[in-house]
Amino acid sequence: MKILVMGPGCPKCEQAEKTVREAVAEAGVAADIEKVKDFQEIAKYGIFSTPAVVIDGQVKVVGKAPSKKEVLGWLE
Secondary structure, three states, rough: OEEEEEEOOOHHHHHHHHHHHHHHHHHHOOOOOEEHHHHHHHHOOOOOOOEEEOOOOOOEEEOOOOHHHHHHHOOH
C-alpha cells in the first residue's frame, strides 16, 4: 500500500501526516508513507487544496486533515 500525504508543510498538513502514521501503526498494515510537498506533483492528482491524502492512487480527502477513524476505514 502506498500512501501519499500532500501538503507544503502547514500545521494541518503536519497533522494529516501524523494521523496517517498513527493509523497505519494501529492497523498494523504494511504501507509506504510519503510526504509530497511539490505543488506540481500535487496538482497531477487534481488536488488544489491541501492537506490531501492519496492511497494507492485514489484521492481520499482534500482540504482537511482526516481523523484517525477515517484513515482506519480507508486501510481496511
